[in-house]
Amino acid sequence: MHPRLELRNICKRYPGVVANDDVSLAIQPGEIHAVLGENGAGKSTLMKIIYGAAQADSGEIFCDGNPVAAHNPATSRALGIEMVYQHFALFESVSVVENIALSASSAFHLPSLAEKIRELSLRYGMPIDPHRQVHDLSVGERQRVEIVRCLLRTPKLLILDEPTSVLTPQAVVKLFETLRQLAAEGCSIVYISHKLDEVQELCDTATVLRNGKVTGTARPKETTSLELARMMVGSKLPEMHVSPPVPSEKPVLEVTNLSVKARDHFGVDLKDVSFDVRGGEIVGLAGVSGNGQAELIALLSGERTHGRSDAIRISGTPAAGLRADERRKLGLAFVPEERLGRGAVPSHTLWENTVLTAHRSGTVRNGLVDRRKASAFAAGIIDRFKVKANGPASTAQSLSGGNLQKFIVGREIALQPKLLLVSQPTWGVDVGASAFIRQTIVDLSRAGAAVLVVSEELDELFEICDRLLVICQGRVSPPLVRKTTDREEVGLLMTGRTMSKDQMASGSGDVALQD
Amino acid sequence: MRVAAPVVASLLTLIVGSIFFASLGHDPLPTLYAFFIEPLNSLNGLSEWLLKASPLILIACGLAVGFRANVWNIGAEGQFTMGAIAASGVGLFWPNPDSVLLLPLMFIAGMGAGMAWAAIPAFLRARMNTNEILVTLMMTYIATLFLSYLVHGPWRDPAGFNYPQTALLPTAALFASFDPAYRLNPSIFITVVAVLLMWLFTDRSFLGYKMSVSGAAPLAARYAGFRESAAVWIGLLAGGAAAGIAGMAEAAGPLGQLSPQISPGYGFAAIIVAFIGRLNAFGIVLGGLLMSLLFLGGEGVQMTLGLPSALTRIFQGILLFFLLAADFFIFYRIRLIRPARDTHALETA
Ligand SMILES: Nc1ncnc2c1ncn2[C@@H]1O[C@H](COP(=O)(O)OP(=O)(O)OP(=O)(O)O)[C@@H](O)[C@H]1O
Ligand SMILES: [Mg+2]
Numbered sequence: 001m002h003p004r005l006e007l008r009n010i011c012k013r014y015p016g017v018v019a020n021d022d023v024s025l026a027i028q029p030g031e032i033h034a035v036l037g038e039n040g041a042g043k044s045t046l047m048k049i050i051y052g053a054a055q056a057d058s059g060e061i062f063c064d065g066n067p068v069a070a071h072n073p074a075t076s077r078a079l080g081i082e083m084v085y086q087h088f089a090l091f092e093s094v095s096v097v098e099n100i101a102l103s104a105s106s107a108f109h110l111p112s113l114a115e116k117i118r119e120l121s122l123r124y125g126m127p128i129d130p131h132r133q134v135h136d137l138s139v140g141e142r143q144r145v146e147i148v149r150c151l152l153r154t155p156k157l158l159i160l161d162e163p164t165s166v167l168t169p170q171a172v173v174k175l176f177e178t179l180r181q182l183a184a185e186g187c188s189i190v191y192i193s194h195k196l197d198e199v200q201e202l203c204d205t206a207t208v209l210r211n212g213k214v215t216g217t218a219r220p221k222e223t224t225s226l227e228l229a230r231m232m233v234g235s236k237l238p239e240m241h242v243s244p245p246v247p248s249e250k251p252v253l254e255v256t257n258l259s260v261k262a263r264d265h266f267g268v269d270l271k272d273v274s275f276d277v278r279g280g281e282i283v284g285l286a287g288v289s290g291n292g293q294a295e296l297i298a299l300l301s302g303e304r305t306h307g308r309s310d311a312i313r314i315s316g317t318p319a320a321g322l323r324a325d326e327r328r329k330l331g332l333a334f335v336p337e338e339r340l341g342r343g344a345v346p347s348h349t350l351w352e353n354t355v356l357t358a359h360r361s362g363t364v365r366n367g368l369v370d371r372r373k374a375s376a377f378a379a380g381i382i383d384r385f386k387v388k389a390n391g392p393a394s395t396a397q398s399l400s401g402g403n404l405q406k407f408i409v410g411r412e413i414a415l416q417p418k419l420l421l422v423s424q425p426t427w428g429v430d431v432g433a434s435a436f437i438r439q440t441i442v443d444l445s446r447a448g449a450a451v452l453v454v455s456e457e458l459d460e461l462f463e464i465c466d467r468l469l470v471i472c473q474g475r476v477s478p479p480l481v482r483k484t485t486d487r488e489e490v491g492l493l494m495t496g497r498t499m500s501k502d503q504m505a506s507g508s509g510d511v512a513l514q515d
Numbered sequence: 516m517r518v519a520a521p522v523v524a525s526l527l528t529l530i531v532g533s534i535f536f537a538s539l540g541h542d543p544l545p546t547l548y549a550f551f552i553e554p555l556n557s558l559n560g561l562s563e564w565l566l567k568a569s570p571l572i573l574i575a576c577g578l579a580v581g582f583r584a585n586v587w588n589i590g591a592e593g594q595f596t597m598g599a600i601a602a603s604g605v606g607l608f609w610p611n612p613d614s615v616l617l618l619p620l621m622f623i624a625g626m627g628a629g630m631a632w633a634a635i636p637a638f639l640r641a642r643m644n645t646n647e648i649l650v651t652l653m654m655t656y657i658a659t660l661f662l663s664y665l666v667h668g669p670w671r672d673p674a675g676f677n678y679p680q681t682a683l684l685p686t687a688a689l690f691a692s693f694d695p696a697y698r699l700n701p702s703i704f705i706t707v708v709a710v711l712l713m714w715l716f717t718d719r720s721f722l723g724y725k726m727s728v729s730g731a732a733p734l735a736a737r738y739a740g741f742r743e744s745a746a747v748w749i750g751l752l753a754g755g756a757a758a759g760i761a762g763m764a765e766a767a768g769p770l771g772q773l774s775p776q777i778s779p780g781y782g783f784a785a786i787i788v789a790f791i792g793r794l795n796a797f798g799i800v801l802g803g804l805l806m807s808l809l810f811l812g813g814e815g816v817q818m819t820l821g822l823p824s825a826l827t828r829i830f831q832g833i834l835l836f837f838l839l840a841a842d843f844f845i846f847y848r849i850r851l852i853r854p855a856r857d858t859h860a861l862e863t864a
Contacts, residue, residue, distance in 0.1 A: 348728075
């Protein structure tokens, strides 16, 4: 029998880097195959080559024993190959069902397609409303759309490029059930993730890439995550040092009785939110995506303003009415969850992207952009955070996902903020770099900055946070001290079960669908 | 790729133009020669070429500042007209017609009027989120009719045999030509300065940087806290100022007086120039020279070969069409999907 997919000697160069260097691998029908590697190792590039979204410079691809030549995503789909991109490929201005219809290569009937999407997404524990506009969706919800789009078509080979980075734990469990079932029916799955425990739970085999080359294969179920990590990184993982917090006397960020109506009826109203963050401590905001985090973070960052100015205070100054750059003057820095298009301008170079928020740090003089300073600033970030990039002149969109994340986190930390807001700090970042980013955040806080981390990853929050808040349906819980709480308590608060009775009765964890 | 599109579009325009000439019964090659080469064969031709390119380039530079931030001012024609009216008003009615201050005053009046005309849509967009495309276009009609009212009524030259035109501007209100035989005058230096300013603004200044972020990624602009209304104001006022100055330079240059036909469509043609020039200062210079040649060639073949005067507009249209098409095919690929049997599924397809 032929393997479902076979790659022979695939090479791909981009200016200045060899993204894939002589990569060969084979995937059998029904196999779940992990591709592991550091940020910038070439995983996404390899997947795009399989899917036909990029062309290899040399090498061969066989599908069920037949050579695949000069293909593109449309022909790949005709062969039964489906892919969920790391950076989604959705049209912002139309609805979910229209998006899915657009990628269909054959006839469709919109109302029945919408019904199918609703039904399938509920069954797989990833509820989405097919009639919502994509631009209103959070990153997590967009991810669900992409996955459901692929599942609708019962593929022969399914490629998932970091599908779980923004999914809720419950959705991940459901997704894994679905994937196992698909595999049992003969579908082959290529699975990319930086979460090694997931890989161990799900995957039969793993191929490890480093600097574009295959450096080894493994059976994840029989290998420890430490060994897997070592194969990826090639050296020992750094260890975290979290010293006890020394909270400042006065809070740096104070939120008092903040209530806001959602901008549209799919958003979440914030109801009477109050909390504070002191200098020297890290506060985590846990919650299932779509419970008001996006609204809260936009209000805190200044992307959205609020009429009652003292609802938010930064170092005592009423700030709710200030724009983002005015708040930055008060010492705020912010890492948003979308790195392309919000945290960075995709078509601009890295040095141009430093000017976006670092224009007070010497990159602008007399109203003119100082290219040398900006380049030096960017080079400093690239160096310190080990961003894999060709240099300050490469565009943001040419970076691999994790590397752009490192760059944006690095830029905001380099501003030496008094208050740092971070949304999903290590989304898509490899194990080594995650540890580094977390350590940098801890060091920043111990040097006196106040840090608020919004994350869906409880492990991450428990690792670095001193206090935890839980957001559910627009309400924020009273703070929990990390030392005296546990995952169960937080998990329950996240699903709102201790907060409302009907949630308990329905027994489902999918509070994210507001209708 | 971005540079390829204008080149491809220009070539396709030439090809379609040839077919056009042939269908009108003219041999394409000599006609193309008459259209594109002959106008530049004389010193006078070169002078006319630059004279017409100058307002096009000037206006396009101003418009491109806004276009880069997705602020769509398509009413430069109206701002041009208001600039010409205000400048001529100063020239005609200033108490001392020999004052050396006359030209500078007219410059300020023209620029101010163009900006004021653009400030109305800017205010409406920034405050009430109206669509600046519609408002700027409608304001153009108001400006044109206002000009018509003035030259038919209060400003009509009493000694002008009832022609709808004002009296001639005094000599001190005119740019003196470099050479009495040709019409090219020093106002072309204004355009040169504008091109340099535009380059400095878009490529070097922080303000220009903010505008380009607003255009390329509005969410990133909001993330950084760049004021959206600032982009709207700067974008529209830059276009208005440039168009107003161009209007002043026309009135104080080749025209010397106001009449209903002060512009052969410079304000609209400049939009095409900005896009052919890829919203880049030096690209716009090339685009303006090309567009000016279309104006000259159109006039030329109208006189020598008796071809219709609409030819210039047709060429402009074809050029813009091919430019947009070339851009489209560079960035998108068309795929046909078999329609579903159930037809109401197609309503959003
Ligand atoms: N369009 C492009 N132009 C230039 N370089 C590119 C481009 N796409 C990717 N690269 C480079 O190729 C290398 C591999 O990138 P790739 O996206 O495949 O990494 P990855 O393994 O998916 O990383 P991550 O875990 O961060 O997503 C990186 O060094 C990246 O900068
Ligand atoms: Mg990737």
